[in-house]
Amino acid sequence: MKNSFLENLNQGVLGLKPYEPGLPLEHTQKKLGLEKMIKLASNENPLGPSPKALDLLQGKMNSFSSELNRYPDGNAYELKEAISKKYCVDPNQITIGNGSNDLIEFVSRCFLREGKKAIYSQHGFAIYPLAIKATGALPVKSKAKNWGHDLELMIDLIDEKTKVVFIASPNNPTGTAKTLLEINDFLDNLPDDILVFLDQAYYEYIEGSEFDIPFSLIDDHPNLVISRSFSKAHGLAALRLGFCVSNPELSDYLNRVRQPFNANSLALNLGKVALSDQEHISKSVKINSSGMDRVKKAFTNLDFNYIESWGNFISFDAKQDSDVAFQYFLEKGVILRSLKVYEMPQHLRVSIGTEEEMDFFLQVLEDYEKDLSKK
Helix, strand or coil: CCCHHHHHCCHHHCCCCCCCCCCCHHHHHHHHCCCCCEECCCCCCCCCCCHHHHHHHHHHHHHHHHCCCCCCCCCCHHHHHHHHHHHCCCHHHEEEECCHHHHHHHHHHHHCCCCCEEEEECCCCCHHHHHHHHCCCEEEEECCECCECCHHHHHHCCCCCEEEEEEECCCCCCCCCCCHHHHHHHHHCCCCCCEEEEECCCHHHCCCHHHCCCCCHHHHCCCEEEEEECCCCCCCHHHCCEEEECCHHHHHHHHHHCCCCCCCHHHHHHHHHHHHCHHHHHHHHHHHHHHHHHHHHHHHHCCCCECCCCCCEEEEECCCCHHHHHHHHHHCCEECEECHHHCCCCEEEEECCCHHHHHHHHHHHHHHHHHHHHC
């Protein structure tokens, strides 16, 4: 029987392939029958959530369970107030998302449709072309420069059909970042009728004041949207929570396409508390910096080329097909990320974990290099 209703399918969906997340730890370990396995594939905070958030969770379990029949705060008043105070922005500038992905969808749905274009970078986050295509718009991939965004080329690719430009800083999976000067110059040279989505999911891990992109930049560039996430440094990936800041008029439109109650009550409450725990963020950045230094030193000693990273992960040339290399590490108990889908056929990405996890990874890396040298 012919499914005739499929003839009405949004044509943008035809070219989509589902996003493939990193392998789940417990299921994979059980499947392979390994005594020990670590996951360094999804750029998660190895320290977990803020202790303050965990204390709140334990203290409020009874009250949460008694309110499961109630919808979350659909306008996220308290979380917006906390974000407003911390970053000195108006609550009317804030849009809450079910993770950063939600915010990418909001922008795409507001400004893209069939016959329009959006630009993103080669080796950029896989969700950008998915969100663009789903609207029926045409994704335009800008060739990367030194593994990062070539902002000058992105300007050159703009035509009358271009409506959105996606920029990630730091960029996943390469870890490259853009300075405030570079972003500001880009915005100054961009037509003001084109919206820019600046994705800063890994913002807290950046060390270097030249990369500090203030929300006040929106005052001079009302076509700018800046997003942040609670999934990375705040350690709340399981709850799916993010936010973006834009000018109030733009924020109003983003909130119109936002699904009702898109952020759950637990996420809203824990996000608010996590935002206030700067000590946890500082500790997370410190362990990331230490782990990053160890990995870079090991890569250098073992003659692996790597891409300088400003996130909580680093990508390296595995010296052979990335899927083959991924399988080697997997069978040794380390879940990494193959970057073949990102047009990086020999690269793997490793998240920075705890000291113990990095000990394990570095030992497997040494074994991997020895086995390679025997071939």
